[in-house]
Amino acid sequence: MYGNFEELECWKECFRLKEYVRKDILIQLPEIERFELYSQLLRAARSTTANIAEGWGRHHRKDSIRFMIIARGSVAEVLDHTIETRHCNYISSEQLLEIRKQTSTCLRLINGYIKYLNTKLKD
Template sequence: MRFESLAVWQRACRVTCEVYKAMTLCKDNVLKNQITRSALSIPSNIAEGEERETIKDMVRFYVIAKGSAGELVTQLYIGIKIGLIESSVGFSLIDEVKQITAMIVAIIKYKRSNISEI
C-alpha cells in the first residue's frame, strides 16, 4: 500500500499544513521552527516507514512519528500558554494530533503483531 492512501498520513499532512498556517505570524522563530519541524516529522516518518522493506523497520518509523506527535502537543501547549498560539486554534490542533497519535498506536500494535522477522 502506498503511504499516500493511508488516512493517518493524510490527516498528519493536513495537521502539518494547519500548524504552518497557525505559526505564520509568530515572531518567535525558535518556537516556530521547532513546532513546524515536529509537525512535519509526523507524516514524513509515516511515509519513510511505509517505504521500508521490513515490518520491524516500518514500526521503528511509526514510533518516531508518535514521538514527534508528543513533541508537537507539548510545544502547542507551551505556545498557547505563552500567548503565541490562539487558544481555540491550538486546542483544535492538539485534539487532532492526539487522534492521529491514537491511529499511529493502533498501526504499531497491528504491525508488531505481524512481525515474524524479529
C-alpha cells in the first residue's frame, strides 16, 4: 500500500484537474453563476481528491473501493458541469476538450486503482 494518498497517481491527476478547474474554468463564469454552477463545479472538483484521500484512509478494501467509486462519480460530475459551462458559452471548445482529456485520464487511473484494490489486496 502507498505511504500517503498524495503518492497515488489517481489523486495526483485529480488534483491537477481540480487546479485546472479552479484557475482556468471558474474564473470565466459570470457573477450570476457564482452561487449555482460555480459552486457545484468547485464542490465536484474538490470531491474528486477528497474521496480518494478518504478511501485511502479506510482500513478495509471494500470501504476504499466505495470511496473510489464516489470519486469516479465526482470526476463525471466535473465533466457534466463543464459541458454546461461550454453550452452557456462561458468557456471555449478547447477548454472543454482539455477537461475531457483530464477527466478521461482521472477515470482511467481511478479504475486502475480500483482494479488494484480488487486483485492485490484482500481483507
